[in-house]
Amino acid sequence: MNEPIYHRRFSLIAPAVTEIRHVLKHVLSGLAVLSDDLDAAGLVITEYLTNLLRHSKGEDETIVLLITRNKTGDYTLEVIDNLTPYDLFACNESDWDINSGILVEGGMGVELIRHYFPKAAYTSKRSKNHFSIPLTQGKNKPKAVYVDDDLAQLALINAYLKDDYDVIVCQELSEAWQAITLHDVQVLILDYQLQKQTSEPLLTKLNGSDHRSTLSVVMLTGTDSDDTITRINRLGIDDYLVKPVKKIRLLQSLERVTNRVKAFEYQIEAPRSIDNYRLNEGFNAHLFGSIEVGDGGDFFMPIPNQQNGFILGDMMGHGIQARKESFAIKGFVRGFLASKPNCNELLNTLNQALYEEQLCKNSLVTLLAGYVSEGHFYWLNAGHPPPIVIKSNGTLSELAGVDPLLGLSSEHQYEVYSVSLKDVLHILVYTDGLFDNRETDESGLLQLKQILPNLTLSQSEFASTLWHNSQVSLTKEIDDASLIVIN
Template sequence: MDILFERRFELLWPTLSEIRLVLKHVLRALNVKKDEVDAAGLVATEYLTNLIRHNQGSEHHILLRISQSSKESYRLTFIDELTPYNLFKNNNSSWTIDSGALVEGGMGVELIRHYFKDADYVTKEGKNFFSFPLKHIDRRPTVIYVDDDVTQLALMSAYLKEQFQVIACESIEAGWQAILTADARILLLDHKLKIGTCEPLLEKLNKSNLKSQLSVVMLTGDDSEEVIHKINRLGVDDYLIKPVKKNKLLQSIERVTHRFAYLSYQTTFESTPSKIHLQNDKTAHIFGSISLGNGGDFFMPINDECSAFVLGDMMGHGLQALKESFAIKGFISGFLATGLPYQNMLAALNNALYKQQLCKSSLVTLAICFINNNKMFWLNAGHPPPVVVRKTGELCQLTGTGPLLGLAKDHNYTLYETALDDVEHILLYTDGWTENRFTDKDEISELNKIIPNEYQSKDEFAHTLWQNSQVTLSKEIDDASLIVIN
């Protein structure tokens, strides 16, 4: 059995998010179909959640291995050296897959068997092996090709069909629908159409969270300097001058997908600690994109006493949003050195963005929070306002937000405050945490469905809430981060 991927992780709660990210990228790279990638994410999450709970407080590691078991299938395996815990034997829950209820630690066997009936747990030579096969594989990546010339559609499809699944679209509207619904890797566009160009489709794509998932190749019959500059400004990965020969087309697609894959699978981002101790005996538990350092969400303690911090969210997600966040963090770090009040920093950042002195192609929401004398104060530029869980169990979203940074010159942001005497937990999060799970619904009602009712410690509350909020991997359309302060 050939090992295709192998990596060792610490068995800690933040690792759960990291492993989900690895599965999302690596399984997709291996052409595992989207539904099975989602199923693998669900099962891995359930298994690791149980494993972490049963080994809380101990320092252990787990090995993730993905192997090729045959020409038509892979096998995903988790290996540990812990005291054996056979989920199939130790789970006595009556929970069923159709119940729709969240049961802590009770969904394991039914959930795993529903998706992977051949899942296995064995112990040998002091090691435990939990594994399941991945069989739904189409090794041909998907290409979306947009061209309103049916002859060209037929020709290019013939060039590509042996190595790729081709979705042929005769309009930019059909192309956009394919982008939304197909798990495609490559977008192939003919620049000039009978009624206009493909530029509106690219502009729409660039404003969405989907650009990071696609490599874009443009075909053009006009090699003038003006057209080539315009194409490059639209963010294409490569362009080809028509007429296009088959070998040139395949070489271009191979080149851009390899470059894209290299960027997508980097995992050496600067991460944030999963737990930061704040003033007033409070702790910030940090989950998601912030803790992994792999996107545009960021968290910065901004004083030595750890009583104040910044939570930011760049528009978009992935590597591009991460790069944009560096400029904002650099500005904040430089301003903090002046010792001026936080309100001044927000006003200065707002004016810098208004004048397009930084982050010209992105937007950012920002919340600056600090805790003093059992009160929380915050300045808010377009960010979701904090949510508090009172000691009575009541969930309440606070009021207090201002406009996005850079929309208006010299805006004075309001300082909001709330007493913490009757507050048990404070929730701060980026838009993706709620948008990945639901849209156009009452946020507090939806949050009430996942708030833990029973927990032994503040740590357990935070970890259980994050666990309850996880979605299938394909629904993670935006960076999602959660901070629980208690």
């Protein structure tokens, strides 16, 4: 029987596709799955989940994402549901050709899956459907840094780990810090009591850096006294082991804490973000990407006042650390709107706070606030990518109206820009990851023309198809990406 590595239940709703893509990117990367398999898994699971959404009843349906490891060290990725069986392999009638280069919403199914995973399977048993694909573990081992001033102990732990980890051994805390900053390290193993000092200074430095959000820490100690263990726990470590430690105990600890960091740091503790927000005058904002699931540095905030607008922000950075930085901005915005429920002065006030370094001293943020009123779309823009308008005749254009980043000057006054909504089918507001992740020198407009859906689609279908078409391989997702389609 395969060993379970990751197991989590998701509601079968559109935001789950984005959240599951994030999970796959970080969990499978942590498991050293081959890059080609990682990218193919992201593409195939996105297509499969899109198909499930299309054929589900839409009433409190759930799915389970399961990753298991077999005896050879390779993995199986499985999606389990209790819907009415719908065998994609038997029911797909599309004549879509994978070599055509044409994106077809929901029509790529079997051809796409079979191309990347010939051994993919769909079975139904005990009222549950199982869709599974095999994944191959890569040759690159995860990196571990081990710090100890005892040469015999360094040799012993290296011998324990060398088959499963690329071990960097260090006798000094400064060496360890250099290794962490120069290499993509997954786990740090620290001897607590060194000859000249404890390892606390390194942990303090680490806890104040971006590295801690993606690095697991296991502490080794020669004593199991309550005082020592209490002190170690206060340092925010993931696990501690008492010397002498057995090989199997050490490996179990490392596997547990590294998988926990890779998987559970991307699980959302806050309530799920909305995926559809109603603006004034019958317009809707369809939300996709990081803002759907509250992940990373992109954030969406509704402005439920007479303007009934929204804010889209993008913190510099990616993942958990950027998400933490965004909390300060969102807290400030909530406080401002509570006392002055009008977004027209928000950027000027926030700009002053950032200029005086009252918050976010070590990060940058772009921010766009928008709302609909009297047949016009109004927006304020602090260094954010310009909105894109799609008119009924099919023309695309970027809206002029971008002011500087927040916090650069206390003198600048942010302007309110507007555009008439006459003959406008869609307005796109997005974070720069939407196009930057595509690794091309072409402008956003040229990239958009290549993935633009049929304009005759319904408003919601157009929005979801555009987001689907914009997805890139998981290994190319260098930045958080979010999209708002207003129509």
